[in-house]
Amino acid sequence: GLLALDGAASERPKLMSHYFSLGLDRTEHLLIDEFQDTSTGDIAILLPLMDEILSGHGERGERSFFAVGDWKQMIYGWRGANREALEEAIGGYIRNGVITESSLEYNYRSTPLLISFFNQLVENLFDGKERTETQKPPNQAAGFDGVTEVSLVRLEKDGPSEAPFYSAIVEFLKKKKAEAGCPWGDMAVLALTNNHVQKIEAELLKNGIRVSAVKGRQLLSTKEGVAVMLFIAGVLSKEEDAPFAETAAKSALWHEVFGNIGDVRSEFAEKFPRPFGLMAVSCAIERLRGKLSATILDIWQDEAQAFFREGGADADDFLARMFNIRFGVRAPEAENRDYIKVDTIHGTKGLQFQHVFVFWNEEEKEPAVYLPTLKCHVQLNSGEVEFLNAGESAIAGEIVKHREENLRRLRRERSNVFYVAATRAIRTLAVFLPTKKDGQYKPVHQAVQNTFARFAPDGVKKEIGRSPGPAKEVAGVRLLKVPERQDGEPDRYGEIDPTLLSASIRTGIMRGERLHRWLAKVVDPDELPPAGELGDEEYDAVMQFVQRGDVAAVMFRPGKLYIEQQISDKNNIGIVDRMIVSDDLITIMDYKSGSMRGLRQKYDEQRKRYTRIMASLYP
Secondary structure (H helix, E strand, O other): OOOOOOOOOOHHHHHHHOOOOOOHHHOOEEEEOOHHHOEHHHHHHHHHHHHHHHOOOEOOEOOEEEEOOOHHHOOOHHHOEOHHHHHHHHHHHHHOOOOOOOOOOEOOOOOHHHHHHHHHHHHHHOOHHHHHOOOEOOOOOOOOOEEEEEEEEEEOOEOOEOHHHHHHHHHHHHHHHHHHOOOHHHEEEEEOOHHHHHHHHHHHHHOOOOEEOOOOEEHHHOHHHHHHHHHHHHHHOOHHHHHHHHHHHOOHHHHHHHOOHHHHHHHHHHHOOOOOOHHHHHHHHHOOEOOEOHHHHHHHHHHHHHHHHOOOOOHHHHHHHHHHOOOOOEEOOOOOOOOEEEEEOHHHOOOOEEEEEEEOOOOOOOOOEEEOOOOEEEOOOHHHHHHHHHOOOHHHHHHHHHHHHHHHHHHHHHHHHHHHHHOOEEEEEEEEEEOOOOOOOOHHHHHHHHHHHHHOOOOEEEEEEOOOOOOOOOOOOOOOOOOOOOOOOOOOOOOOOHHHOOHHHHHHHHHHHHHHHHHOOOOOOOOOOOOOOOOHHHHHHHHHHHOOHHHHHHHOOOOEEEEEEEEEOOOOEEEEEEEEEOOOOEEEEOOOOOOHHHHHHHHHHHHHHHHHHHHHHOO
16 A cells, blocks of 8 residues: 655544554554655654564565665654754664665666766765665666766855846756757756746746756646636635636736636526536536646646545635645646756656756844744844843843754755755756855855865866777668648747747647547547537647557557546656557657658657657566
C-alpha cells in the first residue's frame, strides 16, 4: 500500500482512529522516502508501525524497515519537519544496532568537476557529521561531450532598486545558451521565493524567451484556470455581486464559450439551495467539460472536493481559498525544449537538469520569533536585539534564547536549501549573488563566497569532457520527397511570431483544438459522440479517422483507458491524448492535425521524449 504523508494535517487523526481497521498493524515491510522531512505529526503515525516491525519476526516471517533520506536536504521545516524529534524517535534503535546507517559513496548524477565543488560546498555550509559527508564519481563514470563548469556571477543594485539583477541574469542566460549550443529546455533557473521567480519570468518574457514551470504552471496563471474561476463566480456569486454577471453577459466571447450567463444563473438558482455547496460547484465545473481542458477541470474538481470535505460550505469561500492557495495549485505542463524552466528551489527538489542557474537573494529582515509563554510572535530590529541582550529580565532572556534557536534553525535550513539547489546540476552550475557595499552577508551567502574563493578564485572553473569509447557511426541518411509548401505556409510550426499569424493559420489551430476535444470523448467504437461543435467537414474527417481499421485496432484495444493523461519521470513531462494500459502493453496516442510538413518534426520530438519517459519508468 501507499501512505501519503504530505496531505492535510487534519487527516492524521482520522487515519490513526482507523489504525487497526486499515490493517496498518499488520504491515510487514515499511519503506519511507524523503525521511528527513518527517514532521512530528508524521512521526506519530509512523512510530507505531516502526515499533511493531522492529520488534521482530511477524506471523508470516521476517519484517523490514528501510528509510531513505539526507539531513542536508531537509528543507521543509516550515511545514513541520523536525530533525530533533525524528532523531529522538529513532535514536534508541540506532544506538542498539537495530537500525544501521549507511551513506551513498558515489554521486551518479553530476560531472566530477561539479562533485568536487559540492564537496567543498559541504565543508563550508555544514557543521557536525554532515561536514564530512562527501561523495566521489563512480569508478565507471559515464562520459560526456562538451564543457562542465561552475561559475559565480555577482549582481549589483542601481541604488535601492534590484531591477538590474534580473536584466543581468537574462543576459548571462543568453550568453551561456549560445556557448553551450543547447536548447532552452536544458536550462533551469532556481530561486528562493515565488516573488523572485515571477520577476525572472517577467524579464525573460520581455526578452522574447518563453518560460515553463518545472512541476507545472500555477493553475490561476493559465487562461483556462482563470476561466473556470470566472465562470463559477458568474454563475454562483451572491446577489450583491450580480453586476459582475451582468457585465460578463454582455461579452460576446463569454457568450460564445459559456452561453447565456443569465440563463445559467437562473437554472442553478432553481436547482440548488443557498448557500451553494459542493454539488452546485461541481455541476458548474462539469458544465465546462468539452470546452476546456479535462486536466484543468479535474484539478478544480479535486480542490472543490477537498474544500467541502474539510468543512467548507459556500462557493464564494471556495473561490477565496483557491485564490489564497494559488501558488500551491499547479496544472501539469508538457515539456517544450524551446522553453526555459523557472521555479522555486523547493519546487525542483528530487529533479535534475543539465544546466542550473541559482539566484540566491535572502531577505534582510529577521523572521519573527515565537514565544511559547506569551503565545505570540515577536519581530525585532537590530537595535531592539542589542537592547534585549543588555537586559536582565526573564522575558528578555526568553526572547534572546528563542531568537538564537530560531536563527540557528533558519541557518541550517537555508544551508540545506542552497545545497539542494546546487546539486540539481548535471553539467554546469552558475550562482547569482547580490553584492553589498558594507560586505556584511548572511551565513549561507558568505559560505558560498568562501567556497568559490577556494575552489574557483577567479569565479569560474571549467573542464572539457570527451565521451569514452570508439566514435559513433553516423547513421545513413534517407532522402524523402516532401510535398510542396502551400502558399503562405511557414517552414516550421511552433516558431511563428504571433504578429505574423494569419487568419487562416488561426483557423487551422482552432480546428485542431475542436478535433482534439471531440476525440477526447471517444470511448466506445459503437457509441461515437455526436458532432457537437464540429462542422460537417470536420465531423466527416474524424468519423473516417476513427473508423479506419488500422486506427480502430489501436484506439480501442483492450485495457484501462486514460484520456489526457500526464506521464513523467524526473527529467521529462508530457500529457498524452490517449493511453491504454494492459497487463503486458502500454499504448500511447497523441493526435496531430494540420500540415504533414510541420508535424513530422514535432512528432519525432514527442516520440523521443515519451520513449525516454517510458524507458525510465519501465527499464
